[in-house]
Amino acid sequence: MTDSSEYTPPSVWKWDKENGGKFASINRPIAGPTHEKELPVGQHPLQLYSLATPNGVKVTIMLEELLSLGYSGAEYDAWLTKIGDGEQFSSGFVAANPNSKIPALIDLSTAVPTRVFESGAILLYLAEKFGAFLPDDPAKRTECISWLFWQMSSAPYLGGGFGHFYAYAPFNIEYAIDRFAMEVKRQLDVLDRHLADHQFMVDDEYTIADMAIWPWYGSVVAGKIYGESATFLEAHTYTNVVRWTREISERKAVQRGRMVNRTFGDDNEQLHERHDAGDFETKTQDKLGPSS
Numbered sequence: 001m002t003d004s005s006e007y008t009p010p011s012v013w014k015w016d017k018e019n020g021g022k023f024a025s026i027n028r029p030i031a032g033p034t035h036e037k038e039l040p041v042g043q044h045p046l047q048l049y050s051l052a053t054p055n056g057v058k059v060t061i062m063l064e065e066l067l068s069l070g071y072s073g074a075e076y077d078a079w080l081t082k083i084g085d086g087e088q089f090s091s092g093f094v095a096a097n098p099n100s101k102i103p104a105l106i107d108l109s110t111a112v113p114t115r116v117f118e119s120g121a122i123l124l125y126l127a128e129k130f131g132a133f134l135p136d137d138p139a140k141r142t143e144c145i146s147w148l149f150w151q152m153s154s155a156p157y158l159g160g161g162f163g164h165f166y167a168y169a170p171f172n173i174e175y176a177i178d179r180f181a182m183e184v185k186r187q188l189d190v191l192d193r194h195l196a197d198h199q200f201m202v203d204d205e206y207t208i209a210d211m212a213i214w215p216w217y218g219s220v221v222a223g224k225i226y227g228e229s230a231t232f233l234e235a236h237t238y239t240n241v242v243r244w245t246r247e248i249s250e251r252k253a254v255q256r257g258r259m260v261n262r263t264f265g266d267d268n269e270q271l272h273e274r275h276d277a278g279d280f281e282t283k284t285q286d287k288l289g290p291s292s
């Protein structure tokens with residue numbers, strides 16, 4: 001590996017397994033399983049295989065929101081997928097998601113089990129299955145889906161672009177950080193202008209669009225991801241995003257959802273696996289101890 005200013009690409013790219021990047025041990029240029037292992041299956045209709053990254057949290061928030069509305073069919077087992085250990089490359093996980101990324105959902109309540117992958121697709125699937133958090137009115141529904149797709153296509157610039165080069169790359173590349181900081185600030189401004197006269201992404205209706213956007217952009221303005229990035233991006237200046245972030249953070253289902261499959265942060269906020277609503281009271285890491 002060389003400093004970016006010295007690098008001339010060869011005519012054909014070759015895989016350098018030791019490229020020094022934070023995720024070098026799991027990144028590969030090929031798909032498919034690396035080992036045979038079935039996924040565990042619990043008692044509930046919905047089986048979730050995930051981790052509490054922003055993409056994972058979208059789904060656990062949705063499930064907790066559905067349960068808080070009384071949809072018992074949304075009961076779920078949340079199994080921890082340790083992506084740092086390559087668990088997303090097991091044969092069972094690849095059968096659930098050929099893209100080997102969390103989150104992956106299997107719905108056992110259908111005649112034949114239904115697999116759903118891609119967090120946006122999972123939100124849409126659950127919203128349609130339960131008839132919740134997706135407006136019925138055609139214009140509002142379209143607005144909701146537009147914002148959902150906006151998030152899915154925009155966040156890779158925030159995570160894989162800005163976050164990677166600002167916080168994870170083995171050395172700082174000014175060009176890359178500049179390029180992606182500019183784009184993330186533009187995206188924050190898109191949200192800020194919209195939220196100036198909308199309580200939520202779709203008027204005053206809290207929907208799957210908020211659940212998709214909050215874990216990423218709410219984390220930035222709350223200073224929860226990528227080190228000092230909130231200061232670097234002057235996140236506090238996006239006051240409407242800050243207001244919306246705070247409002248969503250106060251929801252009980254959101255507070256529960258962000259704890260599920262969480263393996264970092266305070267022990268009392270880490271619920272590695274969730275198999276029952278009571279687990280929030282009895283199975284967080286502060287209750288189980290560090291080795292569990």
Ligand SMILES: N[C@@H](CCC(=O)N[C@@H](CS)C(=O)NCC(=O)O)C(=O)O
Nearest residue numbers: 026053055083101102103118119120
């Ligand atoms: N577009 C996908 C992205 C999912 C994704 O990137 N998941 C990451 C964690 S946030 C992952 O599983 N990474 C493991 C890997 O890349 O091997 C979604 O929204 O579901």
